[in-house]
Amino acid sequence: MKIAVLGTGMVGQALAGRLDELGHEVAVGTRDVAGTMARTAPDGMGNPPYPAWAGARPRVRLATFADAAARAELLVNATSGGVSMAALAAAGTKNLAGKVLIDIANPLDFSQGFPPSLLVKDTDSLGEQIQAAYPELKVVKALNTLTAALMVNPVQLAGGQHSVFVSGNDPDAKKTVIGLLDSFGHTDVIDLGDISAARGTEMLMPLWLRLMGALNTPMFNFKVVR
Amino acid sequence: MKIAVLGTGMVGQALAGRLDELGHEVAVGTRDVAGTMARTAPDGMGNPPYPAWAGARPRVRLATFADAAARAELLVNATSGGVSMAALAAAGTKNLAGKVLIDIANPLDFSQGFPPSLLVKDTDSLGEQIQAAYPELKVVKALNTLTAALMVNPVQLAGGQHSVFVSGNDPDAKKTVIGLLDSFGHTDVIDLGDISAARGTEMLMPLWLRLMGALNTPMFNFKVVR
Numbered sequence: 001m002k003i004a005v006l007g008t009g010m011v012g013q014a015l016a017g018r019l020d021e022l023g024h025e026v027a028v029g030t031r032d033v034a035g036t037m038a039r040t041a042p043d044g045m046g047n048p049p050y051p052a053w054a055g056a057r058p059r060v061r062l063a064t065f066a067d068a069a070a071r072a073e074l075l076v077n078a079t080s081g082g083v084s085m086a087a088l089a090a091a092g093t094k095n096l097a098g099k100v101l102i103d104i105a106n107p108l109d110f111s112q113g114f115p116p117s118l119l120v121k122d123t124d125s126l127g128e129q130i131q132a133a134y135p136e137l138k139v140v141k142a143l144n145t146l147t148a149a150l151m152v153n154p155v156q157l158a159g160g161q162h163s164v165f166v167s168g169n170d171p172d173a174k175k176t177v178i179g180l181l182d183s184f185g186h187t188d189v190i191d192l193g194d195i196s197a198a199r200g201t202e203m204l205m206p207l208w209l210r211l212m213g214a215l216n217t218p219m220f221n222f223k224v225v226r
Numbered sequence: 227m228k229i230a231v232l233g234t235g236m237v238g239q240a241l242a243g244r245l246d247e248l249g250h251e252v253a254v255g256t257r258d259v260a261g262t263m264a265r266t267a268p269d270g271m272g273n274p275p276y277p278a279w280a281g282a283r284p285r286v287r288l289a290t291f292a293d294a295a296a297r298a299e300l301l302v303n304a305t306s307g308g309v310s311m312a313a314l315a316a317a318g319t320k321n322l323a324g325k326v327l328i329d330i331a332n333p334l335d336f337s338q339g340f341p342p343s344l345l346v347k348d349t350d351s352l353g354e355q356i357q358a359a360y361p362e363l364k365v366v367k368a369l370n371t372l373t374a375a376l377m378v379n380p381v382q383l384a385g386g387q388h389s390v391f392v393s394g395n396d397p398d399a400k401k402t403v404i405g406l407l408d409s410f411g412h413t414d415v416i417d418l419g420d421i422s423a424a425r426g427t428e429m430l431m432p433l434w435l436r437l438m439g440a441l442n443t444p445m446f447n448f449k450v451v452r
Contacts, residue, residue, distance in 0.1 A: 117348050117349050118348050121347060121348055121429075122343050122344050122347055122348075122432070123343050157451060157452070158451045161451065162449075162451040165433075167436075190437070190441075191440060192433075192436045192437065192439075192440050193436060193439065193440060197433075197436045199432050200432040200433030200434075200435070200436045200437075201433060203347075203429040203430070203432050203433065204430065204433055206348070206426040206429050207418075207423075207426030207427060207429065207430055208426075209426070210393075210418045210419060210423045210426045211416070211418065211426075211450060213418075213419065214416055214417060214418050215416075215450075215452055217452065219452065220450055220451060220452035221450075221451050222448045222449070222450060223388075223448070223449040223450075223451045224437060224441075224446055224447075224448060224449075225383060225384045225387065225388040225446060225447050225448070225449045226383070226441055226445065226446035226447075
């Protein structure tokens with residue numbers, strides 16, 4: 001599939017790398033191609049700068065948000081939640097219409113330091129805001145509940161015996177996304193219903209962050225035992 | 227131990243029944259003893275009215291919030307989140323001072339129907355509000371992330387192989403609560419840190435409610451796989 005991954009950070013790199021490895025035609029979208037390729041320092045989390053990562057993945061093309069989106073059949077929102085709406089606006093309504101968007105972003109507000117608070121919550125969610133802004137886009141909230149390495153390679157933790165969630169208004173779009181999650185190695189994908197269920201998975205972040213502190217690692221995930 | 231369970235609903239009954247079974251001296255606290263004992267209809271969830279439940283548990287005493295709290299060494303807040311502050315006010319500051327409170331309540335607002343929204347969230351929590359209102363009370367948030375039957379009998383699901391959380395400011399109080407959770411059969415109690423971690427477990431409710439809908443049962447729980 002032709003896939004645009006919007007966002008050049010840890011989540012974008014994880015998704016783009018894995019999708020490339022699985023044989024998809026991947027473009028990574030960024031606001032400023034020259035600026036992204038000029039980066040030489042690791043990001044705040046110590047991840048290598050984009051050019052260092054991209055050097056080992058010659059098939060992955062870096063493009064503007066609009067260029068990447070225009071040629072894609074499916075998109076991944078791997079931007080920070082606070083800039084997701086701006087990234088999608090830059091991608092352009094006509095380049096999004098009729099396509100599936102896997103929305104991985106969490107609306108975290110780090111402006112007051114750590115732990116972050118949520119930019120939207122409870123009676124609304126980022127997933128719903130994106131869906132409302134682009135009615136012809138088929139938004140599927142997924143993968144925003146675990147660390148990037150496990151999103152794309154779940155089998156490295158307990159053989160993949162843990163759970164992920166999808167929510168969205170379009171059943172066929174969810175089927176497409178579930179197929180991709182299966183191809184990553186996920187064994188338990190739970191369909192929570194329409195996009196308003198994104199409220200639940202986005203509000204999981206505060207517990208996730210406390211668990212990362214308590215366990216001293218991001219390499220964990222929730223399994224829904226039933 | 228002498229334990230007061232505040233609240234006569236499904237959660238209060240589950241806790242009081244299990245603690246009685248384990249040999250504790252249990253009083254259930256209510257706003258209006260005569261009113262509670264006059265109930266003849268099941269509650270909104272189809273649970274039997276309090277007198278029918280209490281008839282089979284002659285050792286469990288029904289008392290006012292204040293009376294139950296006064297004689298207790300440890301308290302359980304099993305009231306609805308929306309009335310927890312009023313119940314604790316009725317219990318009385320002097321009857322709470324120096325004691326441990328297991329806070330199971332979720333601040334759910336059903337005033338706009340289902341699904342409920344949260345009365346407090348993100349940068350505050352009900353657990354923190356209780357701790358702030360009663361500085362001498364040792365609040366431990368626990369058990370608010372699973373259905374009542376599994377709170378007190380976790381082994382009936384997957385042999386108890388799933389997780390619960392504690393958070394609170396007093397290490398000894400958490401030790402006491404963890405001991406009780408162990409006695410219920412919990413096998414994985416994760417200490418999330420101070421009481422502000424209650425934000426995380428209270429904000430888990432929206433996901434929990436969507437999962438109950440998707441799975442068509444409340445008999446599930448999260449296991450933190452790591």
